Amino acid sequence: MTKVGLIVNPVAGIGGKVGLKGSDGEETQKKAFELGAVPESGKKAAIALRILKSEKDFVKIITCPGEMGENVCKEAGMDCEVISVPDESKRTGRDTTSDDTVRAAREFLNMGAELILFAGGDGTARDIMDAVGTSVPVLGIPAGCKIHSGVYALNPKKGGELAVRFVQGKVLRLKEAEVMDIDEEQFCKGIVCSRLYGYLKIPEEIRMVQNRKSGSVYSEEGAIERISDYLADTWDGEALYIVGGGSTTASIMKRMNLPYTLLGIDLVCAGQVIAADCTEKEILEAIDACASGKVRILVTVIGGQGYLFGRGNQQISAEVLRRVGKENIIAAASPDKMLSFLGKSLYIDTGDEEVNRYLTGYMRVIVGYGEYVVMKVSD
Amino acid sequence: MGYVKKNRDFHEARWDEPFIMEMGNPGERGILAPKASEEVKKLSGSLEELIPANLRRKKAPKLPELSQMQVLRHYMRLSQETIGTDINIDIGLGTCTMKYSPKVHEQLVRMEKFQELHPCQDESTVQGILEIMYQDEQYLKAISGMDRVSLKPAGGSQAIFANVQTIRAYFEEKGEGDQRNEIITTILSHPANPGTAATLGYKVITLYPDENGLPDIEALKAAVSEHTAALMITNPEDTGIYNDRIRQFVDIVHEAGGLCVYDQANLNGVFGLTRAKDAGFDMCHYNLHKSFSSPHGCQGPGAGAQCVSEKLAKYVASPTVEFDGKKYYLNDNRPDSIGRLRAFYGVPSVLIRAYAYIRSLGADGMKQIAELSILNNNYLIKKLLETKGLSMPFAKGRFRMEQARLSWRELTEETGVTTDDICRRIVDYGFQDYFTSHHPRVLPEPFTPEPVETYSKDDMDEYVAAFAAIADEAYTDPELVKGAPYKAALGARxxxxxxxxxxxxxxxxxxxxxxxxxxxxxxx
Incomplete structure (x- = not known):
């Protein structure tokens, strides 16, 4: 019997159809309901659950009361155990908060859930990440306005199919996927400012998860291992390395036996981390102080939009890039990730037009041991 | 008008045969060899004396013990559970060139005169096969435009490997061996290109296609440098789109000082129409078992031909087959050669078939092969694309060469049925499963047919009808397709x-x- 926790964020995505850019915060939600928004996350969760029902003898659903899960289970005809988070007063679901998601996810973890299924968007993903980190596999059913994270199934139907495969023991690998979110306040003013918040562990399945286009039989993990080996073997001990955030660069640091900041910029020189989670100022000072004069920037492509610079690593500023120079930028990402940009471009947005222009053109991205792809870079 | 069978109500034999290792009983025998007479024993000595100690097993191998009849039945049953080129319309294995291999060629390679040859025989006793190999080389020189051809490789990938070794030998002699450490290829080239390059220690730089489905020429310009050893490229790639800027690709790499290698494993679309040398290439290779007609698949036998220009001739694998005006001989005295590559010379059965193929067709016949395979392919694609849910990404409206990469993406999105599901379902219709794509799958839900020159219009119509029927099933009863196969030898997934x-x-x-x-x- 596989224990699956289910969280439905009843207000996820309600802002979208009424022209609001997101659904975070009580004010926005209130406005959305006033504008006539109808919650749809429950419907989407029910599509997945109806598929999962084929395994009902082998799966035990634990979920929250009312609109946060219980009602969806009833609609799909699926038995479930209901926990007491959130409490009875929030049964309509309209007044649930992100705190309820966090507490429910923690409760599932305590109860021994082997998979947490959630219907929501980037905000919900962040809450679940805050609660469980990478301790248990999580799978998102896309139901929010903002779907920038890589933790969702392609659609609710695929989500259900993937959950079935998980219950059948057919999911062989898990992988860490990015939890991204954009700042809604900024976004409403027309400024895209997405950030990498961290990682959730999701089932790795060909074709069923967003952002995976290729049907390669090789695991993402194996590819990143080969990239890490290659960079470790070709590492220049004299040079100062400015290492950007993300799980790919983190793996490289792990391979070098170095501590790392998952979501920040670390500086490495002579086999040691000389500064962690740096600001732009600290980076510029380190460049000035670098005895060998050799400086490299090591970054990965974060998120599904293809940004190399300007999203989630603003510390590596236009000034830093100008001083280090184009030829000293090392970009690395898994082959699958690069294939997801086939026919598209990578992007940079440093906020400085001159630097943007300087960096556009073509750039090599390391995708294996001594293997590169040549990618177009646009601003 | 021919006859197009639309539903054969096919059912393959299904024997659920165990592994031969699981069969038999101790003591069951196929042959009981008579014991040697005392007289013979005296002359030959004991078995222990005949076999050197280091070749003797300490324990008998755990082989199955069976009589001849049981063994024969076992393999007859297994043979009924296969769908080979001679029994089905084998259009689905794109890039593999599953053409008709003339049966008269089988008579040639089954002749005793040939079958009993041994590679250790003295040259004076094998002049016939050496002459055939020598003539093969002369023909392939004419077909490729190149100046030297080695028939040593045992298959396509080994020929590619030999080409990369040649690249290395060339630059090492120029003193640029360490500097030129990068090989450029494309994501839609055969994986043996990056594979052999990486095996021989080169960095591999891969180009993606542009919006027209051809390798991005601007990316190539950005990729070449003083580190470029070579470009390894094919044309057309698996998409079947002819790269009409191929000469520019070659020139860009030559200007940077690199060599250009043309992967012509499958020559069918350009046979007699274009030559590697004329496009400026320094090297190319052929899979002789494909375009030059040997029954192939299931690991062999294959044969590769490595074709090089004059400046690279001295590097090809040793020995080479030479003719001094009187006799043919193997030349091992070639100090600049990349070495022996493998034991002996070539795969003679495939080389004989290639010789017969070239001789029977002649130059005009070969040109016709290309023309017919292109014509067939474009007829097939046109008919196939009438199938709901099937599309052809890239270069809309452009004709394809001898093969095409299609995509079931739309059908998958609308029905949940994937290319792998259809690949299993097609077996229920009496066709071999088809080739989806090399890895990685650059295009979603791929399907790569190649009807070559030997399939008729009726054959192609029957093939297309099966896919139309399966697409229909996908839209009305997707679970039916997802659960396939039902009528194939292997019921289990x-x-x-x-x-x-x-x-x-x-x-x-x-x-x-x-x-x-x-x-x-x-x-x-």
Whole structure:
């Protein structure tokens, strides 16, 4: 019997159809309901659950009361155990908060859930990440306005199919996927400012998860291992390395036996981390102080939009890039990730037009041991 | 008008035959060899004396013990559970060139005169096969435009490997061996290109296609440098789109000081129409078992031809076959050669078939092969694309060469039925499963047909009708397609995890038994 926790964020995505850019915060939600928004996350969760029902003898659903899960289970005809988070007063679901998601996810973890299924968007993903980190596999059913994270199934139907495969023991690998979110306040003013918040562990399945286009039989993990080996073997001990955030660069640091900041910029020189989670100022000072004069920037492509610079690593500023120079930028990402940009471009947005222009053109991205792809870079 | 059979009500034989290792009983024998007489024993000595100690087994091998009849029946049953080129319309294996291999050629390679040849025979006693090999080289020189051809490689990938070794030898002699450490290829080239380059220590730089489906020429310009050793490219790629800027690609690499290698494993679309040398290439290779007609698939036998220009001639593998005006001989005295590559010379059965093929067709016949395979392919694509849910990405409206990469993406999105599902379902219609794509799958839900020159219009119409029927099934009863095959020899589905999880690979009987004895397998 596989224990699956289910969280439905009843207000996820309600802002979208009424022209609001997101659904975070009580004010926005209130406005959305006033504008006539109808919650749809429950419907989407029910599509997945109806598929999962084929395994009902082998799966035990634990979920929250009312609109946060219980009602969806009833609609799909699926038995479930209901926990007491959130409490009875929030049964309509309209007044649930992100705190309820966090507490429910923690409760599932305590109860021994082997998979947490959630219907929501980037905000919900962040809450679940805050609660469980990478301790248990999580799978998102896309139901929010903002779907920038890589933790969702392609659609609710695929989500259900993937959950079935998980219950059948057919999911062989898990992988860490990015939890991204954009700042809604900024976004409403027309400024895209997405950030990498961290990682959730999701089932790795060909074709069923967003952002995976290729049907390669090789695991993402194996590819990143080969990239890490290659960079470790070709590492220049004299040079100062400015290492950007993300799980790919983190793996490289792990391979070098170095501590790392998952979501920040670390500086490495002579086999040691000389500064962690740096600001732009600290980076510029380190460049000035670098005895060998050799400086490299090591970054990965974060998120599904293809940004190399300007999203989630603003510390590596236009000034830093100008001083280090184009030829000293090392970009690395898994082959699958690069294939997801086939026919598209990578992007940079440093906020400085001159630097943007300087960096556009073509750039090599390391995708294996001594293997590169040549990618177009646009601003 | 021909006759197009639309529904054959096909059902393959299904024997659920055990492994031969599981069959038989101790003491069952196929042959009881008579014991040697005392007289013979006296002359030959004992077995122990005849076989050197280091070649003697300490224990008898654990082979199955069976009589001849049981063995024959076992393999006859297995043969009924295959769908080969001679029994089905084998259009689906794109890039493999599954053409008709003339049966008269089988008579040639089954002649005693040929079958009893041994590679260790003295040259004076094998002048016939050496002459055939020598003539093969002359013909292939004319077909490629190149100046030297080595028939040493045992297959296409080995020929590519030899080409990369040649690149290395060339630059080492120029003193640029360390500097030129990068090989550029494309994501839609055969994986043996990056594979052999990486095996020989080169960095591999891969180009993606542009919006027209051709390798991005601007990316190539950005990729070349003083580190470029070579460009390894094919034309057309698996998409079947002819790269009409190929000469520019070659020139860009030559200007940077690199060499250009043309992967012509499949020559069918350009036979007699274009030549590698004329496009400026320094090297190319052919899979002789494909375009030059040997029955192939299931690991062989194959043969590769490495074709090089004058400046690279001295590097090709040793020996070479030479003619001094009187006799043919093998030349091993070639100090600049990349070496022996493998034992002996070439795969003679394939080289004989290639010789017969070239001789029987002549120059005009070869040109016709290309023209017919292109014509067939474009007819097939036009008909196939009438199928709901099937599309052809890239270069809309442009004709394709001898093959095309199609995509079931739309059908998958609308019905949940994938290319792998259709690949299994097509077997229920009496066709071999088809080739989806090389890895990685650059295009979603791929399908790569190649009707070559030997299939008729009726054949193609029957083939297309089966896919139309399956697409119809996908839209009305997707579970039917997803559950396939029903009428094939193998009822059980492949456990994909056994193909991808190295800890569960079973490449030997012993490993298989070990896996099967694990408690979690016992439960299944």
């Amino acid at each position: 492949i456990q994909e995890e056994c193909l991808t999880d190295w800890s569960r690979f079973a490449t030997t009987w012993r490993a298989y038994k070990k896996h099967m004895n694990r408690p979690e397998e016992q439960e299944k």
